[in-house]
Amino acid sequence: MAITTRTVVHVDGISHTFGGALALGPLTFAVHPSEIVAVVGPSGCGKTPLVRISAGLLEPTSGAAIHSDRRPGSVGYVFQEPALLAWRRVADNARLFVTRRDEPIVERLLRVSGLADHAAKWPHQLSGGMKMRLALVRSLAASPDLLLMDEPFGALDQITRHRLHDELLSLHVDQRFGAVLVTHAIDEAVYLADRILVMSGAPGRIVEEFAVPFAGRRTNELRYSPPFAELCGTIAASLGRHA
Amino acid sequence: MKRIVPPMVVLTVILGGWYALAYSLDNNFASGDGSALIVPPPHRLFVGLNDPTLDRIVSATWISLSAALVGFAIATLVGIVLGVAMAFSRAIESALWPWLIAVQVTPIIVLTPIIIRVVGGTFGARVMVTVLIAFFPVAANTLFGIRSVSTPLHDLFTLAGATRLTRLVRLQLPAASPTIFAGLRIASGLAVIGAIVGDFFFTRGTPGLGRLITFFFQDTRSGPMFVTALVASVIGLAFFLVIAGLRRLLISPWHRP
Structure with a gap:
């Protein structure tokens, strides 16, 4: 993956206090265009x-997150919950913030994500995995430069989660957005990311960084390969040391 | 069948109780023609309902119905506007909320004579009484509905650079609509009660249902009095059913509590 020196977001020396106590940072990192950066760390970090x-x-509390593009819609966000608008049908949720010009992108995303046949359904008629897919589609419909994902797959079963990982990667091949993925699951981070940042326990700081060496298209077989398991083990050990 | 049987059982119990009450009350029937004086048994409800009496009930129904309808419409509008205003500004909420509660807990029979004194015994005064009694559940439910919108949904609109108006129209009001409808359901019943209770104080002009009930009571014409009360109940039920129907049409397809 070609990483340029341009960044989609530069998190510069940020810290955050909560109830008078330092809860996060100080920490610094950058995300480059079309790069997926995973952040793993213990609960509460x-x-x-x-x-x-x-x-x-x-x-x-201090520092700043500097974005290369400040236009509305340049940052997509997938929350821990799907956060769908219950009163809008699937297609209308997907095109929530897009202009008429972006309509073909929505159509394509719905098709790629397998939601086109469910476009007329209400969110409550979808399964948990489909809801999360729709949240992903909605976040990508405005063609963001940066996609932020906060444990988006945490509530899903393993089969659905693996399927969504592949969908995310294929959408990423299409749209080449930069992304930050926060997750508890080390295997998820290794499968999806180009780079993994390990955080310490509170106050959370970046204590180690790992480059993920798997070139080319990632497939399910990768999950069961020795290098994959080895990297997962290394990161788990790092987490254990710094938790 | 399961939906029909329980209410039918309750109806049977009510009718049984009604008959028991009518025939157990002392001096309930006139000694001459045997007409019911206090509680007519159900099968004699329409005895003595001649054309002039029916005309009076119809015109009273029109007056109370129109006051309830206009009052309910204004209460809905006022309630939603107040709820939105309070949801948007803590200052507005802290300024208005105690007074709204004060209005809500003040008995309407205290306020009605004051309104009539100030505004006069006009249709507008009837509507004002109805609005006063019905707006609060709409305002409170609008406020709480808007405040209950989840943080991730707000974050989505923030990231999209949504204006306050966009956020209100596309997020907050639709999200609050199930709660607003719950308020409307309560307000619809209150609007009818307001139109009828307020009517007791309107001593001039064509009487509404409330005053007509008083007339029939004073004349010991219990049959027409009960029919008039029944009409009032039917209006209340009709309001409730219209709101329930609108809710089923607009909210039920997507809302799963």
């Missing part, structure tokens, strides 16, 4: 505040 600060939704 400040992963969600980190994503919210990266999105510009939460003001850091």
